Amino acid sequence: MAPDGSAKQNRTIAIIGGGLGGLSMAYYLKRAGIESFTIFEKAADLGGVWRENTYPGAACDIPSHLYSFSFEPHYPWSCRYGKQSEILDYARLVAQKHDLLRHFSFGKEVAGAQYDAEQGVWRVQFGDGSVVEAAVLVSAVGQLHRPAFPDIPGMQRFAGRAFHSARWDHGYDFGGKTVAVIGSGASAVQFVPELLKQAQRIVLFQRSPGWCIPKFDRKFSAFERMLLRRFPVLYDLDRRRIFWLIEFLASSMIARGLLSRLADGVMQSLARVLMRVQVRDAALRRKLTPDFPVGCKRTLLSNDWLPALASPKLTLVTEAIAEITSDGVQTRDGTRYAVDAIVYGTGFAAAQFLAPMELKGLNGQSLRERWRDGAEAYLGVSVAGFPNFFMLYGPNTNLGAGSIIYMLEAQARYIAQCVQLLQQQDLRSMQVHEAVQRDFNREVQQRNRGTTYESGCHSWYIGLDGRNTNNWVGYMSEYGRRLRVPNPDDYQLIPLPLEVRAARTA
Numbered sequence: 001m002a003p004d005g006s007a008k009q010n011r012t013i014a015i016i017g018g019g020l021g022g023l024s025m026a027y028y029l030k031r032a033g034i035e036s037f038t039i040f041e042k043a044a045d046l047g048g049v050w051r052e053n054t055y056p057g058a059a060c061d062i063p064s065h066l067y068s069f070s071f072e073p074h075y076p077w078s079c080r081y082g083k084q085s086e087i088l089d090y091a092r093l094v095a096q097k098h099d100l101l102r103h104f105s106f107g108k109e110v111a112g113a114q115y116d117a118e119q120g121v122w123r124v125q126f127g128d129g130s131v132v133e134a135a136v137l138v139s140a141v142g143q144l145h146r147p148a149f150p151d152i153p154g155m156q157r158f159a160g161r162a163f164h165s166a167r168w169d170h171g172y173d174f175g176g177k178t179v180a181v182i183g184s185g186a187s188a189v190q191f192v193p194e195l196l197k198q199a200q201r202i203v204l205f206q207r208s209p210g211w212c213i214p215k216f217d218r219k220f221s222a223f224e225r226m227l228l229r230r231f232p233v234l235y236d237l238d239r240r241r242i243f244w245l246i247e248f249l250a251s252s253m254i255a256r257g258l259l260s261r262l263a264d265g266v267m268q269s270l271a272r273v274l275m276r277v278q279v280r281d282a283a284l285r286r287k288l289t290p291d292f293p294v295g296c297k298r299t300l301l302s303n304d305w306l307p308a309l310a311s312p313k314l315t316l317v318t319e320a321i322a323e324i325t326s327d328g329v330q331t332r333d334g335t336r337y338a339v340d341a342i343v344y345g346t347g348f349a350a351a352q353f354l355a356p357m358e359l360k361g362l363n364g365q366s367l368r369e370r371w372r373d374g375a376e377a378y379l380g381v382s383v384a385g386f387p388n389f390f391m392l393y394g395p396n397t398n399l400g401a402g403s404i405i406y407m408l409e410a411q412a413r414y415i416a417q418c419v420q421l422l423q424q425q426d427l428r429s430m431q432v433h434e435a436v437q438r439d440f441n442r443e444v445q446q447r448n449r450g451t452t453y454e455s456g457c458h459s460w461y462i463g464l465d466g467r468n469t470n471n472w473v474g475y476m477s478e479y480g481r482r483l484r485v486p487n488p489d490d491y492q493l494i495p496l497p498l499e500v501r502a503a504r505t506a
């Protein structure tokens with residue numbers, strides 16, 4: 001960063017967050033020949049959600065041959081779906097191999113940033129009080145980073161051990177304990193079957209059930225690993241196969257027509273057959289059968305979730321929770337469940353994009369204020385009034401089915417080209433035209449109505465105003481196509497003052 005605030009010369013880039021998004025951004029900047037960037041990561045290590053979610057059973061829901069970077073696709077995964085520790089190792093390998101580690105500044109939590117239009121720089125403030133300046137600011141803080149807790153009376157009163165699944169207490173001995181699990185989403189699906197092996201009893205509080213389909217996971221055999229090693233093209237072929245298969249399945253959520261109906265039929269059949277086979281008790285089946293279409297909320301992938309729910313060691317409670325007492329959980333019908341520990345599998349504050357950072361753009365406009373009724377951005381990447389600011393995994397870029405890494409790479413490639421444009425054309429700033437952003441979001445909202453995301457269930461895809469603010473409304477391939485090359489006409493481009501340009505060429 002320019003230490004003396006000589007902002008006119010400042011060509012540095014500040015990336016916030018060192019998860020897979022930050023790594024992706026760093027890689028594509030380097031590939032574009034840009035080295036003057038720093039990744040500010042608040043933790044002491046990289047990896048993002050794969051560093052944070054260490055709960056038993058944590059693993060990917062997308063086959064790893066697709067859930068990996070296109071520039072690092074040949075990794076010896078042990079299983080079809082990488083486990084948390086493997087994904088974290090993979091992220092570390094990517095950082096090392098591509099010389100990204102030296103760009104990291106760990107233990108630096110960004111509290112906010114303010115755009116100085118006169119100087120054309122972002123002034124970035126950290127939690128420790130320090131400030132740096134950067135010509136370009138990129139947020140890579142993810143959508144699923146801040147644990148969400150329910151608002152239940154008495155939560156502080158509980159005298160036993162209580163924690164969120166993203167902050168797993170590995171020192172706690174569950175042996176012989178009765179454990180309340182609150183939530184039945186994608187994380188609970190992974191840790192409950194594992195927890196059941198340790199705890200004496202689980203009381204699971206489910207607000208609404210989700211559709212669960214089988215996870216076709218297995219270990220790669222030694223022979224397969226040898227083949228993959230000898231013929232890396234097999235990785236690439238498998239990646240393509242998975243990509244198009246998932247695009248087909250995604251059509252059940254985002255499209256209409258024959259293909260979509262066919263995909264919906266496949267998903268429905270998988271879910272219903274799994275339920276029939278794994279849950280023999282008709283009353284329990286009723287409790288576990290959603291009243292909304294597959295894909296309305298995140299589809300669960302597991303072969304051992306439904307058997308865990310049917311286990312005699314697990315009590316499924318569908319009655320709403322009234323309060324948490326010092327020794328347990330009480331439901332609205334007055335039933336008290338005494339427990340030793342509570343695990344909150346209640347997901348993340350996904351609708352609160354970029355929180356708790358406070359970003360101020362042109363004329364001191366607050367991003368939080370602008371997004372009061374729900375976040376929106378052009379292509380999920382740029383926001384009018386916030387020049388030289390870009391996002392990865394921003395509004396409407398999550399997927400109901402697909403690899404987020406694919407989306408992160410599309411965004412990073414796009415942003416790297418924007419940075420090139422800024423630098424090569426000696427621009428002071430670029431900001432998306434308000435009208436371009438408005439038209440794009442009108443399209444997103446209109447297409448939203450045809451997706452399953454807005455078909456009436458309670459899910460984390462839906463923001464404060466009842467709209468889907470989180471998910472992309474099309475196919476991954478469409479998103480990739482639309483972000484291939486930034487269109488300069490979408491942006492207001494402001495050149496650097498003449499004297500600065502002259503000084504550069506002198």
Ligand SMILES: Cc1cc2nc3c(=O)[nH]c(=O)nc-3n(C[C@H](O)[C@H](O)[C@H](O)COP(=O)(O)OP(=O)(O)OC[C@H]3O[C@@H](n4cnc5c(N)ncnc54)[C@H](O)[C@@H]3O)c2cc1C
Pocket residue numbers: 016017018019020021022040041042043046047048049050053058059060061062067108109110111140141142143144145187357392393402403404405408
């Ligand atoms: C349990 C779990 C399982 C998942 N499984 C899948 C899956 O199977 N397939 C899939 O496609 N996606 C999955 N996801 C989604 C996942 O979030 C993305 O795939 C991807 O890892 C997001 O990377 P990211 O870098 O954008 O965000 P994150 O991984 O959230 O990284 C953000 C980083 O920013 C840092 N940070 C945040 N705020 C600040 C700040 N103010 N200052 C400095 N640093 C900050 C954080 O410490 C973190 O390291 C899963 C998510 C979770 C939580």
